[in-house]
Amino acid sequence: MAILSNSEISTFKRCRKKWYYAYKEKLKPKIPDAKLMFGNGIHIALAEYYQKYFLFKNVKGDGQNLLLNSFKTWAKNEFKKICLNSNNDPTIVEQTKNLIKKGLKLLKAYYDFSIMNDNFKILKAEKRIKLPIMKNLIFAAKADALIKDDNGLWLMEHKTTYTLDYSSKNLVLDEQATRYLWAFSEYYKKDINGVLYNFLCKTKTPKFKREKVYRTPEFLKEIKSQLLLEFEDMRKPNIYRSPDISCNWSCEFKELCVAELDKSDVEYLKDSLYEKK
Ligand code: SF4
DSSP: OEEEEHHHHHHHHHOHHHHIIIIISOEEESSOOHHHHHHHHHHHHHHHIIIIIIIIOOOSSOHHHHHHHHHHHHHHHHHHHHHHHTTTOHHHHHHHHHHHHHHHHHHHHHHHHHHHHOOSEEEEEEEEEEEEEETTEEEEEEEEEEEEETTEEEEEEEEEESOOOOOHHHHTTOHHHHHHHHHHHHHHTOOOOEEEEEEEEOSSSOEEEEEEEEOOHHHHHHHHHHHHHHHHHHHSOOOOOOOOTTHHHHOTTHHHHHHHHHTOOHHHHHHHHEEEO
16 A cells, blocks of 8 residues: 655655655665754644643643743754764754754744734644545645634644745645645545644744635645646656755755766765665
8 A cells, every 4th residue: 555645745746866765765864954854843842732732731831831842852852863973063063053042932932922823723733644545545644733713624734934925825836735635624524724824934033924825625626636646657757857956955865966977986975874764
């Protein structure tokens, strides 16, 4: 049985070579990129906050402590790993320390924003589902939260960003959120209005914004057809590169990709920089 995730489809569509490294060779960098990991840490803290504080209300102390302590626990483990794998490289260690400080500042301010603006009920937090979509194929989806307000049901998506310059117009084609919306509507057999984006802007003075984006049932039907076409393409693909400027900051396999083109010692590079997932 094949299990397809949003991240796998997105990687495939971004660059087949990157997809091959990550999902066929199953490689991941030994030293995770602290900047790419930052969003994960914020997500983990928000998941605990909305799950324990809002949904189950089983927290001693206040929500702010919960948010900060979740992030600190996550950061401590990741920091250890980064120091170990980088042989305490001073630049990487300093960069990671600064990101941790930034994360704590962001979450502290988010708590104040959240208690003033969270006028909804959390029905599910950090919910993962597996939806069969055809024989031998399952789509794995995850919602940061399923919420209900005066207008009905919404999927909530947390996004850490550098700007709040997002509007419903430029979010309507966000494939990840739409795939999840479609999957959750099918899974629960319920109409979900759309996505409530929860933006956490990590500038010097943290800022926050919520934006609702509606999707029609027709739009969601199209997403399923498209998903099946994408899956077809992934079965026996030709593997080629799709380089662009973003390779410089968003591809953890750039060194490997360039080494293959240079005909350098690729196996040595794989052993020294990457490990199997
Ligand atoms: S560096 Fe660019 S072209 Fe190379 S694998 Fe990564 S995304 Fe693809």
